[in-house]
Amino acid sequence: MKTTDLISLMAADAPVRMRLGRALALALVAGVVVSAVVLLVSVGLRHNLVSVFETARVLFKVCFTLALAVSAAALVFRVGRPGAPLGRRLLLLAGLVAVLLAAIGTELMVVPPAHWMASLEGANAAFCVFFIPVLSLAPLGALLYALREGAPDSPGLAGAAAGLAASAIGAALYAWHCPDDSPLFVATWYMLGIAIVTTAGFFAGRRLLRW
Amino acid sequence: MSSSAREQEWAEWMRLAIDGDSAAYHRFLSAVTPHLRSLARRRCAAFGAPASEAEDIVQEVLLAVHLKRGTWDPARPIGPWLATIVRNKLIDALRRRGRETSVPVEDIAELPALDDRTDGSDRIDVEHMLDKLKEPQRDIVRSISLEGAGVRETAQRLSMSEGAVRVALHRALKSLAAIYRRSDGEDD
Structure with a gap:
């Protein structure tokens, strides 16, 4: 085929039906809504949510997971765009890691060493590691589907970013049910759930996001 | 410039x-x-x-x-x-x-923009490529690229709606991209 013929063909297909940004925004909304419904109809919200909400640990847990979800989602919006720098968004994520470390430090200072293990183990560790990935499924599927419109430099890393965003959404939702509030618990079990989904996202991305 | x-x-x-x-x-x-x-x-x-x-x-x-x-x-x-x-x-x-x-x-x-041989054609034979497309993609590609017809004219010629022609054209371009990927190095 002559290149000029190919150009005529592409010119006839000029309009863009679905821009990447819009596809991702729709995926994000759909994923959050589905997972929120899953949470509400399965385990529901924490029964004493109102009374505990103002404690520092609960506030930290809710705000931290939300900030992680927002920053990881911001990364996903960039990762499928060729030539768009990621630096500042990665820096934001690094900042959140520093915040988590600071919270752990504070917790270790205010909690006597004899109670460290109890804080870390919490009441529902296994369920947390199981349920955060469950709540990640819808956002992960939707984000990967939308990212197929993208053109990531590294499909694996794009998938990992989608996995991180999806599991942070899962964590941010689960935080409204979870009865374990210590930053030690969040740093261990939440992060384990998030790591599992991020890794799965990496492998899924390598398969699905090649272009 | x-x-x-x-x-x-x-x-x-x-x-x-x-x-x-x-x-x-x-x-x-x-x-x-x-x-x-x-x-x-x-x-x-x-x-x-x-x-x-x-x-x-x-x-x-x-x-x-x-x-x-x-x-x-x-x-x-x-x-x-x-x-x-x-x-x-x-x-x-x-x-x-x-x-x-x-x-x-x-x-x-x-x-620099090379302007010698600007109308390059490649080694992948056009008929060979068209053969791999499904109908009506093949007719649409032939009509627009080889015969120089527009979308509207192609739609009339094939008694399809313009929207259907556009959708099929988009799919055809996706298929062409896949054909290029597969045909690489075929005659190396």
């Missing part, structure tokens, strides 16, 4: 194209192609590959630019976007031809 003035012109054409202006998109693609050709020839020459192979690569890169144009954010400059897509696709295409390489991100607009 300086490369930044050129980039601004390309960006303006691409903005119009995204909103459905075929003429502007035709200008964009026609303007970018000689630069791509220059880049692809240089890479192929470095590997001692024939110029016809460069033309395959030009077409493959053009298809990638086309299918991924929704990833360009019109608020950002088009140069880095284009250069990154081209580099990634070029690495891909060369690697599949067994030529392990790294390609720097080059400012496409800065590259």
Whole structure:
């Protein structure tokens, strides 16, 4: 085929039906809504949510997971765009890691060493590691589907970013049910759930996001 | 024309194209192609590959630019976007031809535009390629590319709606991109 013929063909297909940004925004909304419904109809919200909400640990847990979800989602919006720098968004994520470390430090200072293990183990560790990935499924599927419109430099890393965003959404939702509030618990079990989904996202991305 | 003035012109054409202006998109693609050709020839020459192979690569890169144009954010400059897509696709295409390489991100607009043999044709025979498309994609591709008909005329000719022709055309371009990927190195 002559290149000029190919150009005529592409010119006839000029309009863009679905821009990447819009596809991702729709995926994000759909994923959050589905997972929120899953949470509400399965385990529901924490029964004493109102009374505990103002404690520092609960506030930290809710705000931290939300900030992680927002920053990881911001990364996903960039990762499928060729030539768009990621630096500042990665820096934001690094900042959140520093915040988590600071919270752990504070917790270790205010909690006597004899109670460290109890804080870390919490009441529902296994369920947390199981349920955060469950709540990640819808956002992960939707984000990967939308990212197929993208053109990531590294499909694996794009998938990992989608996995991180999806599991942070899962964590941010689960935080409204979870009865374990210590930053030690969040740093261990939440992060384990998030790591599992991020890794799965990496492998899924390598398969699905090649272009 | 300086490369930044050129980039601004390309960006303006691409903005119009995204909103459905075929003429502007035709200008964009026609303007970018000689630069791509220059880049692809240089890479192929470095590997001692024939110029016809460069033309395959030009077409493959053009298809990638086309299918991924929704990833360009019109608020950002088009140069880095284009250069990154081209580099990634070029690495891909060369690697599949067994030529392990790294390609720097080059400012496409800065590259000289070769205007010799601007109407390059490649080694993948058009009939051979059309054979791999399904109906009605094949008729649509033939009508628009080889016979130079527009979408409306093609729709009338095939008694289809314009919308159906557009959808089929888009699918056909996706299929063509897949055919390029599979046919690489076939007669190496």
